[in-house]
Amino acid sequence: MSTTSAIVLDRLIAWGVDRIFGLIGDGINPLLEALRQRQDRIRFIAVRHEEAAGFMACAHAKYTGKLGVCLATSGPGALHLPNSLYDAAFDRAPVLAITGMPVHDLLGTQYKQDVDTVALFREVAKFNVMLNGPRQAQTVVDLACRSALGTFSVAHLAIPRDIQELELEEDEPSKKSAHLSGTTIWMPRRETPAREQVEAAAKLLNEAERPMILAGRGALGAGDVLQQVAENLGAPIAKALLGRACIGDDSAYTTGNIGDLGTLPSKQAAEECDALLICGSNMPYLQYYPKPGQARAIQIDRDPQSMGLRHPVEIGLVGDVRMTLEALLPLLPRRSDRSFLTLCQQRVKDWNDTLDRVESERATPLKPQFVVAAVSRCLTNDAMISLDTGALTIFCGRHLRVKDTHSLAVSGTLASMGVGLPYALAAKLAYPDRLSVALAGDGGFTMTMGDLITAVKYKLAVKVVIFKNNSLAMDAWEQKEAGTPEFGAELHPIDFVRFAEACGVEGYRCTQPDEVEPALRRAFGSSGPSVVEMHIDAKEWPVKPQDVGQPAGSQE
Secondary structure, eight states: OOBHHHHHHHHHHHTTOOEEEEOOOGGGHHHHHHHHHTTTTSEEEEOSOHHHHHHHHHHHHHHHSSOEEEEEOTTHHHHTSHHHHHHHHHTTOOEEEEEEESOGGGTTTTOTTOOOHHHHTTTTEEEEEEOOSHHHHHHHHHHHHHHHHHHTSEEEEEEEHHHHTOBGGGSOOOTTTTTOOOOOOOOOOOOOOOHHHHHHHHHHHHHOSSEEEEEOGGGTTOHHHHHHHHHHHTOOEEEOGGGGGGSOTTOTTEEEEOSTTSOHHHHHHHHHOSEEEEESOOOOOGGGSOOTTTOEEEEEESOGGGTTSSSOOSEEEESOHHHHHHHHGGGOOOOSOOHHHHHHHHHHHHHHHHHHHHHTOOOSSBOHHHHHHHHHHHOOTTOEEEEOSSHHHHHHHHHOOOOTTOEEEEOOSSOOTTOHHHHHHHHHHHOTTSOEEEEEEHHHHHHHGGGHHHHHHTTOOOEEEEEEOSBOHHHHHHHHHTTOOOOSOBOOOOOHHHHHHHTTOEEEEEOSHHHHHHHHHHHHHSSSOEEEEEEBOTTOOOOOGGGTTSOGGGOO
């Protein structure tokens, strides 16, 4: 029978959705029954917390570029989703959230779990509709999918419980509905700017003496042409965290990350450049852009509303980064003056020498830089790296050696804690033959650690490296920077190895430098999920780029 639930699921299958992340509840039972009947075509991944389901849908979108879908019951189930949906919205990941509601004629009567989820998601979802029947579902599900994919945003469908089981034959059409139905036809937007705009951008870049490139998430998949542009311009490439894997850290053109978690060569390049080409980035650290009036700027972005959002731009090129760079490249003759790029390359060499020195400190408690460097050596070439939020994000931003064959996901603009494990689970589901590693602090991991059992349930060999310092170290450092005493940052210790073992997961504990790399290699090489607990020095502060490698007393 063609119920609303059946139509919703069949439309999602037609859109190529092959898994839905969620948690069951009576407010979505008809939807769950439709899922059960179609489990050979669309898989339900049952998690322990709806926030994890939302993070997994977001990560699925980030890692695959496809639509991520999550499902939550009415009331509290839906209320657990917004944090993860804001993560998707802020980082432009296409996600569809489906939530239950009480039966339609009890809405607004203070009935059990009577939460207006359409109002709840009004800010975070660009498409936000309550379904009123199966006829409407035939069209609206397609619109929701197309909206999320076409605008790189969140869509939301709220469905009252009785509407979920309403049959198409019982849903009387209005006089104006006629035979309206949807379609799954959708073409990814791959735009290029007008020729005269590209020519104007080329003229600006060719006239510059010290051009620089800032590459973000929009540059993923465009690394080869990005480096060709850098070669012709003699320009260094600084990378925003979300675009970290667009080119490898071993590229001759990159100065590494930029921002508070960036490198000193990237900071210096931004301070000295006279032209800035922003490629698919909304890097939020405003103080790391060129000073006002210092550099002429060009921005390439698929979203016209992003133009000039972080830094004033003279030319805004609306389009796909790769296609726009391909149109731009023939207009950029190879620059004979390589002095700015050569200077940046020497600075990178000096910077890497500093990192090597910092990473070699074999102290106890373990230095996070030492651990991150060891993780880099143990990663496979195809590794998928899921970063949680906190002090470790800064240490990984500098000390993790990322290759262009790696994939990396992080909660970039929202910077939510708790994403590491759910991201890694979604990555492993999408690419079961690749190594999936989550790097998390003890604060972030604790927020979603219940879903470690999800890895066991679905036999997902994710690897979780926990930076345990019994502290919210990033917040403690920010309090120190603000000149206030540390307060509320101390975390009561948890034995994560025993927790892992209680879940049926391999657990390793590292307190000494000699234990780190052997434990990582055993964990990464095992056939099941594993947790590696690293005992980290809580007083190793995540300092600014200019303070890396400096004695503590000399740091600004």
